Amino acid sequence: MDGHLRTIVIAGGGFAGTTLARALERRLPPGWQLVLVSEESYTTFHPMLAEVVGAGVFPEHVIAPIRPMLRSARFIMGRVQQVDAVRRSLECATLAGGLEIGYDHLVLAFGQRANLNIISGLADHALPLKLVGDAMHIRNRLLQRLAHIELSHDDQERAALGHFVVIGGGFSGVEVAGAIADFIQGARRFYRRIQPGEVRVTLLHDTDRLLPELPTKLGESAARSLRRRGVDVRLNARAVRVGARAVELTDGSTLAAHTTVCTIGTRSNPLVEGLGLATHRGRIVTEADGSIASHDGLWALGDCAATPNAADGAISPPTAQFAIAQASQLAHNLVARIEGTPTRAFSHRSRGMMATTGHQKGVAQAFGVPLTGLPAWLLWRAYYLMQMPTLGRKVRIWVEWTWSVFFPADITHLRFTRTEEVDMDSGLVLTAPKN
Ligand SMILES: Cc1cc2nc3c(=O)[nH]c(=O)nc-3n(C[C@H](O)[C@H](O)[C@H](O)COP(=O)(O)OP(=O)(O)OC[C@H]3O[C@@H](n4cnc5c(N)ncnc54)[C@H](O)[C@@H]3O)c2cc1C
Numbered sequence: 001m002d003g004h005l006r007t008i009v010i011a012g013g014g015f016a017g018t019t020l021a022r023a024l025e026r027r028l029p030p031g032w033q034l035v036l037v038s039e040e041s042y043t044t045f046h047p048m049l050a051e052v053v054g055a056g057v058f059p060e061h062v063i064a065p066i067r068p069m070l071r072s073a074r075f076i077m078g079r080v081q082q083v084d085a086v087r088r089s090l091e092c093a094t095l096a097g098g099l100e101i102g103y104d105h106l107v108l109a110f111g112q113r114a115n116l117n118i119i120s121g122l123a124d125h126a127l128p129l130k131l132v133g134d135a136m137h138i139r140n141r142l143l144q145r146l147a148h149i150e151l152s153h154d155d156q157e158r159a160a161l162g163h164f165v166v167i168g169g170g171f172s173g174v175e176v177a178g179a180i181a182d183f184i185q186g187a188r189r190f191y192r193r194i195q196p197g198e199v200r201v202t203l204l205h206d207t208d209r210l211l212p213e214l215p216t217k218l219g220e221s222a223a224r225s226l227r228r229r230g231v232d233v234r235l236n237a238r239a240v241r242v243g244a245r246a247v248e249l250t251d252g253s254t255l256a257a258h259t260t261v262c263t264i265g266t267r268s269n270p271l272v273e274g275l276g277l278a279t280h281r282g283r284i285v286t287e288a289d290g291s292i293a294s295h296d297g298l299w300a301l302g303d304c305a306a307t308p309n310a311a312d313g314a315i316s317p318p319t320a321q322f323a324i325a326q327a328s329q330l331a332h333n334l335v336a337r338i339e340g341t342p343t344r345a346f347s348h349r350s351r352g353m354m355a356t357t358g359h360q361k362g363v364a365q366a367f368g369v370p371l372t373g374l375p376a377w378l379l380w381r382a383y384y385l386m387q388m389p390t391l392g393r394k395v396r397i398w399v400e401w402t403w404s405v406f407f408p409a410d411i412t413h414l415r416f417t418r419t420e421e422v423d424m425d426s427g428l429v430l431t432a433p434k435n
Pocket of ligand 1: 011039040043044049081111112302303323
């Protein structure tokens with residue numbers, strides 16, 4: 001780091017961190033430098049993870065490398081492990097070993113983690129959907145199950161192998177249930193020993209309607225749309241235990257299923273506990289302008305922050321839309337603080353929310369207007385295509401989406417077996433001839 005320059009460090013390269021870095025690059029005062037530290041070299045475009053599960057897009061197209069997004073800021077791939085807010089320095093683990101970085105302002109933008117400890121057995125047996133690796137893993141698991149059913153002669157086992165349970169009827173649960181239903185129905189034609197009724201999806205949601213953030217009618221419409229695709233939508237159904245072969249519900253019933261996908265539960269990033277900052281439901285409490293009252297020079301935004309929204313007085317929801325809006329506001333406030341001018345309270349009115357319920361179907365509330373079916377689905381695609389960073393990525397995704405209208409979903413079970421692992425990985429036990 002250039003010792004003559006004063007430094008703003010952003011910890012976390014997700015929606016919030018990268019948007020903030022790009023906004024700050026344009027208005028950084030002379031004498032200041034910007035450093036972005038993130039544990040991965042890319043930003044994950046979470047809203048499209050369900051498309052990866054359903055083989056609608058390639059995994060590498062829902063992640064965007066951070067370096068090409070930045071013009072002047074320095075990017076360091078590393079995991080922030082400790083922050084010393086008194087000495088104003090942070091320690092991070094990098095490929096080249098530990099690195100200490102001094103800062104004048106530090107912005108915490110490291111999101112939240114999935115919480116797999118909210119239901120017994122979840123951590124051991126359920127598949128979370130938070131990272132691109134999770135999405136690829138779920139997709140491979142679906143293909144493994146289809147291959148396994150083909151080889152099984154036991155009807156009970158075949159039924160449980162073909163039963164995919166999704167826990168959580170929020171945006172990601174609804175989207176992944178629709179994507180799985182479409183994918184397994186489309187893929188089934190290549191598994192000729194599997195009958196139509198042998199694969200099915202159940203969506204469990206613990207309140208009386210899906211998508212509680214949207215108006216009741218849209219939640220009901222999402223449930224109808226999923227049911228038309230064959231998804232068994234169970235409302236007021238709460239999982240109490242998840243096992244390798246079954247999910248138990250609070251009403252005592254059991255669903256025989258070998259695959260459970262979990263889209264609920266978040267926990268704070270382990271760094272938050274180490275920092276000893278005030279939290280609200282695991283998120284760092286900030287002032288209205290994004291600063292942290294107890295520590296001068298410390299700021300937070302995005303999913304890891306509980307930032308009040310002046311537009312409605314509520315805490316900002318953990319969504320990409322709010323993370324991006326906060327980033328623009330925080331860029332202004334950081335520069336204002338440096339220049340000694342007043343900062344502004346964060347204020348944002350949601351432009352709307354939307355979810356797909358499978359191919360060519362969705363629900364949306366855009367600028368107060370409710371939409372369902374194909375128009376909602378087209379709006380979803382147009383919006384997220386626009387949000388995708390870089391023209392190259394937009395074109396690739398558009399081509400993939402167009403391709404999937406005419407051709408069946410790709411059923412390649414992509415494994416990362418290396419040459420030296422090939423015999424071990426085959427799972428075959430070779431018996432040496434006795435002489
Ligand atoms: C499956 C799914 C679907 C979603 N769908 C939608 C949707 O349709 N619409 C919507 O608005 N929102 C959606 N969201 C929510 C949205 O993705 C988040 O609100 C958004 O990503 C928050 O941005 P963020 O930058 O705060 O956190 P993140 O995007 O999680 O980024 C945090 C970054 O910090 C990095 N990091 C973490 N710890 C460290 C560390 N110690 N050191 C260095 N770097 C670190 C991580 O690698 C990551 O890059 C979805 C989320 C999921 C999981």
